Amino acid sequence: MSELMPVILALTILIGGVAGAAVLTWFERRLLGVWQDRYGPNRLGPFGVGQVAADMIKLLFKDDWVPPFADKLVFIFAPTAIVVAMMMGFAVVPFAPGMMIIDVNIGLLFFLGMTSLAVYSVLLGGLASNNKYALLGGLRSAAQMVSYEVFMGLSLIGVVMMSGSFSLVDIVEAQTDVWFCFSQILGLFVFIIAGIAESHRLPFDLPEAEHELTAGFHTEYGGMKFAMFMLGEYLGLMLISCMIVTLFFGGWHGPMLIGHWLPPFFWFSFKVFVVICFFVLLRAAIPRPRYDQLMSLGWKVMLPITLVNIVVTGAVLLWMEGAA
Amino acid sequence: MLSELRTMWEVLKHTFTKAETVQYPEEMPYLAPRYRGRIVLTRDPDGEERCVACNLCAAVCPVDCIALQKDTREDGTWYPEFFRINFSRCIMCGMCEEACPTYAIQLTPDFEMCEYDRQNMVYEKEHLLINGVGKYPDYNFYRVSGMKTASKDKGEALNEARPIDTKSLLP
Numbered sequence: 001m002s003e004l005m006p007v008i009l010a011l012t013i014l015i016g017g018v019a020g021a022a023v024l025t026w027f028e029r030r031l032l033g034v035w036q037d038r039y040g041p042n043r044l045g046p047f048g049v050g051q052v053a054a055d056m057i058k059l060l061f062k063d064d065w066v067p068p069f070a071d072k073l074v075f076i077f078a079p080t081a082i083v084v085a086m087m088m089g090f091a092v093v094p095f096a097p098g099m100m101i102i103d104v105n106i107g108l109l110f111f112l113g114m115t116s117l118a119v120y121s122v123l124l125g126g127l128a129s130n131n132k133y134a135l136l137g138g139l140r141s142a143a144q145m146v147s148y149e150v151f152m153g154l155s156l157i158g159v160v161m162m163s164g165s166f167s168l169v170d171i172v173e174a175q176t177d178v179w180f181c182f183s184q185i186l187g188l189f190v191f192i193i194a195g196i197a198e199s200h201r202l203p204f205d206l207p208e209a210e211h212e213l214t215a216g217f218h219t220e221y222g223g224m225k226f227a228m229f230m231l232g233e234y235l236g237l238m239l240i241s242c243m244i245v246t247l248f249f250g251g252w253h254g255p256m257l258i259g260h261w262l263p264p265f266f267w268f269s270f271k272v273f274v275v276i277c278f279f280v281l282l283r284a285a286i287p288r289p290r291y292d293q294l295m296s297l298g299w300k301v302m303l304p305i306t307l308v309n310i311v312v313t314g315a316v317l318l319w320m321e322g323a324a
Numbered sequence: 325m326l327s328e329l330r331t332m333w334e335v336l337k338h339t340f341t342k343a344e345t346v347q348y349p350e351e352m353p354y355l356a357p358r359y360r361g362r363i364v365l366t367r368d369p370d371g372e373e374r375c376v377a378c379n380l381c382a383a384v385c386p387v388d389c390i391a392l393q394k395d396t397r398e399d400g401t402w403y404p405e406f407f408r409i410n411f412s413r414c415i416m417c418g419m420c421e422e423a424c425p426t427y428a429i430q431l432t433p434d435f436e437m438c439e440y441d442r443q444n445m446v447y448e449k450e451h452l453l454i455n456g457v458g459k460y461p462d463y464n465f466y467r468v469s470g471m472k473t474a475s476k477d478k479g480e481a482l483n484e485a486r487p488i489d490t491k492s493l494l495p
Contacts, residue, residue, distance in 0.1 A: 033343070034339055036338070038343050038344060039343050085370045250402040284335050285334075286331065
């Protein structure tokens, strides 16, 4: 049974991830509607959930066209890469005690590595399209992701220092009493912003800024290949939300006192849901920055904050060790 | 940073506001009487066609979607022999209504004019004419105009003075 568990879980994540991303497209549109005083898709089925199926059918029946001027092999490979990389990232997410595919001692590094791989998808997609807009989108995503990768990794150093491990299970266990969102508030702040930039969602969706670059790196994509990019983006959103919950909001631990009333998996998924809602709120509220603003925010604000966070966390830990 | 947080709070408060959407096919939106929709030709209070085929609407139409031909009745009044509006061209600008000297052509609050066949968008006079006075219930052009018809001579119209004999010196 224990050997079968990861296999069953992997299949569940594969199906659940794709289905979750599909439902998320509908959910996001409804939620944006709520915040913009309109309804969003509400026609098909209860609350408009049937819109998901309608979109799927439409995308599946679209002509699977590759532009004659594109680099065929890379053009087809690019959308697959982002989905595979994001799916792999879910392998180390601890959903509940014992409910994870693999507990590696470098889980955090594995997650960072997988999200870094996703940049190749966007970059190659933009490059292979052989289109000016797509190339500019790919270029932007490369610069954006490479720079935000730095703070994303550095912002987690504080968490690693406090828990003393790269294993995500150990990190969650270290938050049994106090969640890291209090002691690592600066790290959380940087990680959220870097996470949005990493999954290139609004307000940091400069690689596909549609009023400047039509659709950025996926200008030439249509049908299921476009759907793969979207799937990757929503998987990335879910993965980042899972990681924020795992690293800063106590993973499967419920809040104090009432945490034992409900199963750990409920608390984990509830917190992930709240974080996803927060990301949608960001999309509804914050306009997209200019490209140079994005870069200077990264290097002039985010980097100093993370460095200060690392130094202060280290100093406090050393001081507490000395005091004890 | 503070302004971004404030923006997010303001947007979050909209969770509890009602959607502005009017769910169109089930719930019809209110359209003002002066809404510029489907064009009609109205009749005067006596039930006669108001249009005198002056061609001003066709002349002012920016997309040239109106076509008509003048004809004269036995009593001396004018009327359009045919009156054709190509609604696939019409941009509902309402300039024909502004140009019309007899309030004959009027725009109505109706925009549901979808057709599968483009030819069905060409409306002839029998499609355009309505059995009503439209927005101007009391107006009758031939009662106020100085034109001579079978029923009245010059100077007999409403608010019209008798014609002056320009060849006489008498007051």
